[in-house]
Amino acid sequence: MSDAKMSMDRKDREIIRELQADGRMSNQELAAKVNLSPSPCLRRLRNLENEGIIKGYGVEVDAQAYGLPITVFARVELDKHSADVVSNFEQHIEFAEQVLECYVMTGVSDYLLKIVVADLHAYEVFVRKVLHPIGSIASIDTSFAYGTVKKTGIFPRI
Incomplete structure (x- = not known):
C-alpha cells in the first residue's frame, strides 16, 4: 500500500x-x-x-442469535494522559475480544467502547477482569442499548 x-x-x-x-x-x-x-x-x-481503501470483507451476524444479546457503550476516562498510560490502555483494548469498536473521543470521556456480552454478569466480569486490571482508569460510564433504530455500514453519497 x-x-x-x-x-x-x-x-x-x-x-x-x-x-x-x-x-x-x-x-x-x-x-x-x-x-x-x-x-x-x-x-x-x-x-x-x-490502496487499502477497501480494507477487507466481512459478514454481518445477528448478535442475539450468536449468543451476545447485550450491547454496551462504555465511556472511559483515564486518570493520566502520558504516552505510556495511553499506549497501555489501547494495547489492552486491542486484545479485548468483547470490545468490537473503540474510539478516541473529545469531551469528558477519553474513549468510547462498543462491547458485546451474553448478559449483565458477563459485563461485570469484563469490567473486573479486563478493564480494571489495565489501570489508570478514572471512570467508566456505562449505557446499555435496549433497541436499534438504525444500523448501516453503507456510507452516504458525496
Whole structure:
C-alpha cells in the first residue's frame, strides 16, 4: 500500500457503496450495478483493495442469535494522559475480544467502547477482569442499548 491514497471518483464510490450493501456479489453483478463492463470494474476494485481503501470483507451476524444479546457503550476516562498510560490502555483494548469498536473521543470521556456480552454478569466480569486490571482508569460510564433504530455500514453519497 502506498503512503498517498489514490484519488477516488464517483464511480469508485459507487463500487464501494454497492459492496457495502452486498459484499458477496460477483464482479459481473457489481459491474452491472455501477454501469461498467466487468474488466474495468475489476481493475477499479483491485486498485481500491491495493490502496487499502477497501480494507477487507466481512459478514454481518445477528448478535442475539450468536449468543451476545447485550450491547454496551462504555465511556472511559483515564486518570493520566502520558504516552505510556495511553499506549497501555489501547494495547489492552486491542486484545479485548468483547470490545468490537473503540474510539478516541473529545469531551469528558477519553474513549468510547462498543462491547458485546451474553448478559449483565458477563459485563461485570469484563469490567473486573479486563478493564480494571489495565489501570489508570478514572471512570467508566456505562449505557446499555435496549433497541436499534438504525444500523448501516453503507456510507452516504458525496
